[in-house]
Amino acid sequence: MAIERRLRSRSWVALVGAIALLCSTPALANDPCAANGAEQPLQLAQSDSGISGTGLDGGDDSGIGGTGLSGGDDSGIGGTGIYGTITAFGSICVNGLRVHYDEGTPVEVDGSAASASSLAIGQVVAVDALTHGGESGELTARSVSVHSLLSGPITGIDERAQMLDVMGAPVEVSAEAFAHAAQLGVGSRVKVAGLRRDDGVVEASLLTDADRDAPDAIAGLARIEPNDEIHVGGIALTGGGVPEVAAGDHLRAEGRYFVTTRRFDVQQVSSMPLLSSDVARLSVEGFVHEIGAEGRLFLPGVEVERTSLERATGAVDRATRVRVTGSRDRFGRLRVERLQRVDRPKLEIDTMRARARMRAQRADRPQKIQKKANDTRPTRVDILKPERPQKPIRPRPPERPTKPDIPTVIDDAAVRDAMRR
Numbered sequence: 001m002a003i004e005r006r007l008r009s010r011s012w013v014a015l016v017g018a019i020a021l022l023c024s025t026p027a028l029a030n031d032p033c034a035a036n037g038a039e040q041p042l043q044l045a046q047s048d049s050g051i052s053g054t055g056l057d058g059g060d061d062s063g064i065g066g067t068g069l070s071g072g073d074d075s076g077i078g079g080t081g082i083y084g085t086i087t088a089f090g091s092i093c094v095n096g097l098r099v100h101y102d103e104g105t106p107v108e109v110d111g112s113a114a115s116a117s118s119l120a121i122g123q124v125v126a127v128d129a130l131t132h133g134g135e136s137g138e139l140t141a142r143s144v145s146v147h148s149l150l151s152g153p154i155t156g157i158d159e160r161a162q163m164l165d166v167m168g169a170p171v172e173v174s175a176e177a178f179a180h181a182a183q184l185g186v187g188s189r190v191k192v193a194g195l196r197r198d199d200g201v202v203e204a205s206l207l208t209d210a211d212r213d214a215p216d217a218i219a220g221l222a223r224i225e226p227n228d229e230i231h232v233g234g235i236a237l238t239g240g241g242v243p244e245v246a247a248g249d250h251l252r253a254e255g256r257y258f259v260t261t262r263r264f265d266v267q268q269v270s271s272m273p274l275l276s277s278d279v280a281r282l283s284v285e286g287f288v289h290e291i292g293a294e295g296r297l298f299l300p301g302v303e304v305e306r307t308s309l310e311r312a313t314g315a316v317d318r319a320t321r322v323r324v325t326g327s328r329d330r331f332g333r334l335r336v337e338r339l340q341r342v343d344r345p346k347l348e349i350d351t352m353r354a355r356a357r358m359r360a361q362r363a364d365r366p367q368k369i370q371k372k373a374n375d376t377r378p379t380r381v382d383i384l385k386p387e388r389p390q391k392p393i394r395p396r397p398p399e400r401p402t403k404p405d406i407p408t409v410i411d412d413a414a415v416r417d418a419m420r421r
Contacts, residue, residue: 079129079131079276079280080131080139082097082284083125083127083282083284084285085123085195085205085345086120086123086125089119092127098138099127100138101144107145108145108146110252119146124147124193126144126145128275128276128279149196149219150233151216152167153186153216153259154189155167157182159182164178166192167216168234168262170202177204190208191210193206197319216255218235219232220233221248221249222251224247235257235263236264238264239255242266243271247291248291249271250300250301251271275301277332284325285300285321288304288318288322290318302332302334312339323342325338326338
């Protein structure tokens with residue numbers, strides 16, 4: 001009887017579990033963040049205690065289901081730092097994580113205060129979020145910062161490669177964005193959001209028109225060249241506004257780009273971390289950059305602890321777009337717990353403002369004047385040109401008389417006399 005009661009109990013548990021799975025499937029299917037968080041795992045970490053919904057290896061049971069981030073406790077102390085591309089709204093989806101926000105959430109766009117309504121799909125953002133424990137595992141944004149990599153003139157259009165040069169930097173864009181940029185032409189000012197590879201190429205996720213009166217701008221990881229020049233994205237920063245920075249610092253510089261010298265004259269520069277040092281958990285999307293003679297490894301906004309990265313991948317691949325999840329070590333570096341290969345998101349390019357501008361330009365063009373029905377002004381008189389006189393027909397010359405045939409008279413007597421001789 002005891003065995004029978006135990007079997008019945010297990011049957012009820014299995015039935016309840018099946019019902020729960022069936023009930024949860026539609027919710028997952030309707031989750032916009034799950035739909036846009038497609039990923040291909042390279043290699044899991046050593047632990048098998050994966051967290052539901054992401055495969056993140058936690059090491060304990062404190063992980064939050066559906067987010068892939070370890071909560072630690074229910075107070076949200078320490079927070080979560082997220083850096084990646086907005087792929088959907090609901091509230092916002094970044095790195096496959098659903099982050100709630102409201103109109104009161106502090107938002108910045110390239111260092112300037114903005115409203116939550118300025119957020120758009122394709123923007124690359126840094127989110128400082130609180131993690132709430134429990135079964136829901138919700139993330140709530142404490143602040144959202146939008147970051148653009150380039151803002152300045154188009155300096156080249158390569159139709160064969162379907163690529164742009166913005167202030168001399170190579171930019172890969174979608175077919176729609178390329179057609180829009182080609183229509184604007186070289187010299188037009190655009191703003192580029194995306195992720196920069198280690199070779200300097202930017203994989204753009206959003207291309208918008210830049211204000212004409214705004215200064216040129218460039219952002220990214222600082223590299224110190226042997227001649228002590230500071231380069232960001234392959235562009236040299238010059239001028240008195242360049243501060244003393246360390247290799248790997250995130251810089252945002254404003255000024256003017258000179259096409260002839262391929263140099264950026266800095267008027268104002270800021271060096272601030274993308275992700276707050278106060279957050280304990282991190283989810284960062286980007287490309288691995290190796291900077292400096294020591295071979296230090298960086299993702300956007302944070303240095304990566306090399307040993308944990310090599311343990312997760314077996315080798316450092318700087319050409320693959322990855323999403324890394326982990327925690328900070330005592331030196332502030334990102335200790336990798338999970339690394340995933342992610343495909344470049346297919347995003348619609350924001351061309352609404354450009355189309356509105358083109359409509360305004362068409363409206364400003366002078367319209368062709370149509371003649372009114374009651375207009376009494378004299379109409380144009382067509383002047384007929386006189387016809388040219390025909391050339392006289394030259395008479396044919398008279399035919400020359402033919403030479404008459406004169407019969408030849410043969411003297412038979414002369415012939416006979418010649419033959420006798």
